[in-house]
Every structure is written in C-alpha cells, then in structure tokens.
Amino acid sequence: QKEVEQNSGPLSVPEGAIASLNCTYSDRGSQSFFWYRQYSGKSPELIMFIYSNGDKEDGRFTAQLNKASQYVSLLIRDSQPSDSATYLCAVNMFERAKLTFGSGTQLTVLP
Amino acid sequence: GAVVSQHPSWVICKSGTSVKIECRSLDFQATTMFWYRQFPKQSLMLMATSNEGSKATYEQGVEKDKFLINHASLTLSTLTVTSAHPEDSSFYICSARKPGVRGYGYTFGSGTRLTVV
Numbered sequence: 349q350k351e352v353e354q355n356s357g358p359l360s361v362p363e364g365a366i367a368s369l370n371c372t373y374s375d376r377g378s379q380s381f382f383w384y385r386q387y388s389g390k391s392p393e394l395i396m397f398i399y400s401n402g403d404k405e406d407g408r409f410t411a412q413l414n415k416a417s418q419y420v421s422l423l424i425r426d427s428q429p430s431d432s433a434t435y436l437c438a439v440n441m442f443e444r445a446k447l448t449f450g451s452g453t454q455l456t457v458l459p
Numbered sequence: 460g461a462v463v464s465q466h467p468s469w470v471i472c473k474s475g476t477s478v479k480i481e482c483r484s485l486d487f488q489a490t491t492m493f494w495y496r497q498f499p500k501q502s503l504m505l506m507a508t509s510n511e512g513s514k515a516t517y518e519q520g521v522e523k524d525k526f527l528i529n530h531a532s533l534t535l536s537t538l539t540v541t542s543a544h545p546e547d548s549s550f551y552i553c554s555a556r557k558p559g560v561r562g563y564g565y566t567f568g569s570g571t572r573l574t575v576v
Contacts, residue, residue: 391552391570451502
C-alpha cells in the first residue's frame with residue numbers, strides 16, 4: 349500500500365464548476381497535510397496546508413481533513429482554465445520531517 | 460517570505476561527467492533541505508534529506524556515492540550528480556524548510572532540468 353494515494357485522473361471539469369480532489373494516507377501518525385499545484389515543467393507551489401480535522405478555506409480553495417478516515421481533500425470552487433495543473437497531496441509526520449507525496453491528480457478545466 | 464533559489468535551471472552534460480546543482484535559501488536559514496527527483500509524468504520522489512553540518516540522509520535505493528550532497532552552510536546545499544548517465548536525466552528540485560513556520564515552511568526551488576547525452 350502506498351503511503352499517500354491519489355486518483356491519477358485525468359479529471360476534467362467545466363469552467364465555473366467545483367473540482368474535487370481526493371487523497372488518502374496510510375500512516376495514522378501523519379500530522380500535517382499539504383496540497384501543492386504543479387504546472388508542467390515547473391516546481392510545486394503550495395496551495396494550502398491543514399492539520400486539524402474539518403475544513404479550512406482560502407479563497408476558492410477548501411481543504412478538508414478527516415483523520416479517522418485518513419482522508420484529505422481539496423475543493424476548488426469556480427474552477428478556471430488557469431487551475432489546470434497537476435495537484436499533489438503531501439503529508440508529514442512531524443515538524444522538520446520530510447514530505448511524502450502522492451502521485452498527483454491531473455486536472456483540466458475546460459473553457 | 461521564504462525564498463529558495465536553485466541554479467542552474469537547466470543543464471546538458473555529456474555522459475560520464477559530473478554536474479553540480481545549488482540550492483540556496485535567500486531570506487532564511489535552513490538547517491534542513493530536501494532533494495527530490497521527478498521523472499516525466501511521475502510524482503516527486505525524495506532522494507535525500509540534507510542537514511547542515513552533518514551527513515545527508517539518503518532514501519532507500521538512492522546511491523549516496525553517485526548523488527553527493529553537501530550542506531556546508533545554513534543557506535546552501537549542493538547536489539552533485541557524479542558520472543552522469545542518460546538514465547539520470549530528470550527534473551531535480553530542492554526544498555528548504557523555514558524554521559518556526561508551520562505548514563508554509565516548505566518552499567521549493569524552481570528546479571533543474573538535467574539532460575545527459
């Protein structure tokens with residue numbers, strides 16, 4: 349079982365729709381959870397991080413964490429073509445620890 | 460902010476030669492830096508964790524004698540790919556963690572595209 353699993357996609361949504369990206373992790377000791385966006389040929393950029401159960405909202409993005417189910421998701425509201433990218437889920441065990449990445453979900457927002 | 464600079468952004472080298480990639484934290488001191496490798500259409504794979512003043516910790520399957528890491532100061536870590544071969548061609552990305560900043564502390568460099576011919 350992979351430590352961090354994501355649906356590889358591709359996921360296509362029409363412009364203006366809500367895109368839902370999912371991630372599960374295997375280690376119950378994981379403490380912090382990150383969503384990164386990566387455009388083709390570029391390095392990842394942080395979108396959000398979350399470490400408490402529940403929802404965390406930042407603009408059009410909402411991260412949801414359920415530690416009991418070992419599940420973290422990212423919702424993108426009012427999706428734009430510029431959101432088309434690969435979204436990477438990452439977790440770590442504690443501060444200063446390495447990040448473990450999922451395989452990424454490729455999102456395409458259709459104009 | 461937390462800015463990480465990586466250099467060069469791309470490099471082409473001949474098979475058998477060595478290539479050095481630099482990763483600098485510009486506005487903070489990074490006791491820990493991470494080196495990743497990414498092949499096309501794959502995720503980031505951690506190669507090693509670089510600790511200032513001590514030996515790097517390599518992930519399983521990564522050859523420490525081939526991928527030399529030096530973290531000589533609190534703002535600079537280098538990755539040297541020795542005796543490079545075409546299969547080493549990849550996108551190498553460093554990341555540094557700004558101490559005391561939870562979550563937003565992990566910042567990535569812009570990456571280095573290595574092509575070995």
